[in-house]
Amino acid sequence: MFDLFSAQNKEWLIWAVPLLPLVGFLVNGAFGRRLNVMGSGGVASASVVLSFVVSIVLVGMYVPDGAITSIGYSWLNTGGFSVDFRLYADRLSGLYMLIITGIGSLIHIYSIGYMSHDEGYARYFAYLNLFVFSMLMLVMGDSLVTLFLGWEGVGLCSYLLIGFWFKDKKNAIAGKKAFVANRIGDFGFMIGMFLIFWHFGSLTYSGDAGLIQTISSNPELLHDTTLLNWACVCLFIGACGKSAQIPLYVWLPDAMAGPTPVSALIHAATMVTAGIYMCARMNFIFVHADVAMTIVAVIGGVTALFAGSIGLVQRDIKKVLAYSTVSQLGFMFMAVGLGAFHIAVFHVFTHAFFKALLFLGSGSVIHSLEHSLGHGNPDSQDMWKMGGLKEKMPITCYTMFIGSLALAGIPLFAGFFSKDAILYTAFHRGDTLGWIIYGLGVAGAICTAFYSARLMGLTFFGKWRGDEHAYAHADESPRSMTAPLVILAIFAVGAGFLLIPAAWGHFTPFADWLAPTWTTAQAMLPEGSHFKLVAEHDAAAITAEWINMGISAAIATGVFLFAFVIYKNPANIEKVKKLAVRGEGDSATMTPWFRLLLNKYYVDEIYEKAVVGPVRIASDVLFVVIDVIVIDLLFVNGSGMLVKASSDLGRRMQTGFVRHYLYAFAAGVVFLSALFLIIANQR
Amino acid sequence: MLEPKIVLFLAAFLFSAGVYGVLSRRHLIMLLMSLELMLNAVNIVLVTFSRVWAGRWSGAEGTGLIGAHSGQFFTLMVMAVAAAEVGIGLAIIVAIYRRKHTADSDASADLKG
Incomplete structure (x- = not known):
């Protein structure tokens, strides 16, 4: 009987783990809008659940005997530097595969309920599947370069999903x-x-x-x-x-x-x-x-x-x-x-x-x-x-x-x-x-x-x-x-x-x-x-x-009991407010320490002043000097104006009168003949 | 035998006259005529050299009728081309005249830059 999970298939199966979520991404990216939330979320969840099943089989049956490697193709090959696009599942990446696809499956299923009232569900599931694919590439790649590929991929998905409700500017x-x-x-x-x-x-x-x-x-x-x-x-x-x-x-x-x-x-x-x-x-x-x-x-x-x-x-x-x-x-x-x-x-x-x-x-x-x-x-x-x-x-x-x-x-x-x-x-x-x-x-x-x-x-x-x-x-x-x-x-x-x-x-x-x-x-x-x-x-x-x-x-x-007793009973909160956590829910009576923590040690403000501000000023200066003056004015407009000015001169030559062209033609003949005679005489 | 030099002077005169005509006249028919004059000057040169070279080569081995007389064939070719050119040229002149009601070359300056 054909056994999909037999040992000789393990080098193929390993590719299924990252590629299944990628297929889910492509389906949701291309056709997700035509599916309803159950269809879109179903495709996304099924791809991750299948990937989880394959991961369990691989990690359970083959990884303990030694890492599975499977070469896809030679990705970069320049002189002394060559990187193969190769997957590598050892015990560490196997564990990560299980965490990613296992918890990923649960969260995909959860999302069907969570996103059921959001019109952007297809986009959401597409991003989520792309994330799972990138994360699997990160842990399954056999080099720091493939790791970096996944590293950037998850960064992209993170960016896309943080700004998922991008209509709100914050x-x-x-x-x-x-x-x-x-x-x-x-x-x-x-x-x-x-x-x-x-x-x-x-x-x-x-x-x-x-x-x-x-x-x-x-x-x-x-x-x-x-x-x-x-x-x-x-x-x-x-x-x-x-x-x-x-x-x-x-x-x-x-x-x-x-x-x-x-x-x-x-x-x-x-x-x-x-x-x-x-x-x-x-x-x-x-x-x-x-x-x-x-x-x-x-x-x-x-x-x-x-x-x-x-x-x-x-x-x-x-x-x-x-x-x-x-x-x-x-x-x-x-x-x-x-x-x-x-x-x-x-x-x-x-x-x-x-x-x-x-x-x-x-x-x-x-x-x-x-x-x-x-x-x-x-x-x-x-x-x-x-x-x-x-x-x-x-x-x-x-x-x-x-x-x-x-x-x-x-x-x-x-x-x-x-x-x-x-x-x-x-x-x-x-x-x-x-x-x-x-x-x-x-x-x-x-x-x-x-x-x-x-x-x-x-x-x-x-x-x-x-x-x-x-x-x-x-x-x-x-x-x-x-x-x-x-x-x-x-x-x-x-x-x-x-x-x-x-x-x-x-x-x-x-x-x-x-x-x-x-x-x-x-x-x-x-x-x-x-x-x-x-x-x-x-x-x-x-x-x-x-x-x-x-x-x-x-x-x-x-500490857990102490905090729980305080916060589970509103009466206790009122008591404790007078002592340690004064300011909780009430900014007027806040202690300096509480205010410091509530404002997260002002780190964002410090970064804003110390890093973002100077960078912004430097960017403004560079914008005016390099972008506006050098590039826009000198290079872009400058080269345009140069061409325009020189063609204004050349344009005058094109009078449209046949005899002017003929004069030029005759003058050319005379000039070339003279040149020819001079050269011939010098020999 | 007539000196080739004399004939070539004639050809040069005719050619210069043609060039002068092309450069000085503005009427399209005159331009065409001057052009014909230049072509015919070239024809004379071709015939002259054909004759000179035929004399030089007579008796030389490997030269047949075509080698010795190719200048004359070229002349015939130029005449045929010139006839065709006149045909087209006149047709263009007629077309220009119908459009502009004049055959002055300066009237057609539509390609002015």
Whole structure:
């Protein structure tokens, strides 16, 4: 019997994974307007679900035996630089494939319900499919160049979807901001690529000419740590742009202007974790760049705390989640910087579930309120004008509660295991850097627990504080929207059990699955390196593990309960207003600290003054001097006027009188004859 | 035998007269006539050289009737072409006259730049 999924077909099947969403994009792009929302969304969802099925088969059956590579064609071939368009599915990219297509499927299905009242659904689903295709290219490409292709593709889709409702100018501006911030990062990323190519002579991962082979056979290339540090810092600048780290994080909160499922898929679960993927993919170079790793860890830690503290006071439900995402990405980079790539990827994995769940849940709330408040009404996202929605939307409430428990890091939920592993890596490291990172991480975790509880308390508990009419009409979302919430909630509980620390029995299938990804780096790790690339069962450290776990569990639970008690009861809010959070919902009595956080440390304003303003002035000067004077006046109009003036002279010669032409003709004959005679006589 | 030089002077005179006529006259028929004069001057040159070369080559090996007398054939050819040219030229002149009611070449200056 013909077996589609047999081993000899695996090199063909691997192409189906990215190409199915591309087909969905083409169908929706070309014919989507003729389909209704079910047809358009059905095509889009089916393509991603099929891609998910193929991914499961490939990752389940073939990837464990070794990476699958499949060459498409020779893409670039110029002198010493050649790049094949080749797909590469190893354990790391296989995991990402499952996250992208799996969560992508749920979000596509959810979107059918969410976008059912939007006339632009065909465009929406086309963009969403294009995004899934680009993201799969990013993780499945076999070189940094194909990664960059996907990297730019997801950036484009992100831009298009942030500005999806482009008729509102602020959405278009938010899209533009994301694009520009990512451009700055991409510049660094490209410099990093150039440096790596310059030094190693390759940008491909696998194969004889690939980076892994080059490094294994020429270990002396790794001695030039200065260059490696620069290359890794440059790559990390790219990751800062894509994964929203200080100083380039400013675009992500504004990216919430897009439809909420987009925020869930692109700006929480997948695209923003591309930076972590890239660092994990380049792990064999990063482990030799100590300075760059320190920078990564510190930036990650500072971002985790910085963004987390801003998230404490935001009133917009999606803004809280956006800053939370920036903060969690900071946690992931902390793990990367400490050399625990598998833990960083584990946090990507668990975070993808619970943050997608929280975004989809907030989308469910917004969708429900927009029915009566009208589309785009800011009140539909203002938590201060919500409350008591538990009665109206029980499924959304309970699934989101699970998500926020996971986010806060309450024991047994997914976020606990991954966040605890990150904190333990810092805790166990033992040097100054480790303690700094640990301090930042714990402070960030306190913020996380607080804003998770605040979000739940304000939105679903207590009394309704907004428009009575809206509350009366608020209702649970359709089943296509609640079903993904339930599935994600199951994973938000269960995903954490794939990496259980040694103190609890050392059950580490997740770390073992990824272990082959780090073999090259592990084999060439310098003497005395702090990096622990695989999960070790260290019996001596179990006490330390228990201490760390106790601290983080106590913090998470304590802070969560504290915040939840405050915010679930309106009477408590009034009491607490007088103390710590004076200014909550009331700007007249705001404390300076509260005002500082509410205005996001004035970073946007500082950037406006320090970067955007000077750039704008320089652009105006360049516009006037180069564009208006040199190009327009001198080159364009100047050459036109030159031609006109010279042809005005030439025009006079064309009198139209036959005899004038004849005079010229005769004069020419005389002239040529004379010339001929002179030359002939000189011979 | 008549000196070729004398005949060539005649041809040069006729040609110059033709050039002068073309340059100085404005009436189209006069232009055409002057043109004919130039063509005929050329014909005389061709015939003259044909004769000169026939004398030089007589007895030389490999020259037949055509080689020795090709100048005369050219002359016949030029006459035929000139006849055709006059036919077309006169037709154009008639057309111009019908349109402009004059045969003055200066009246047709429509291609002025």
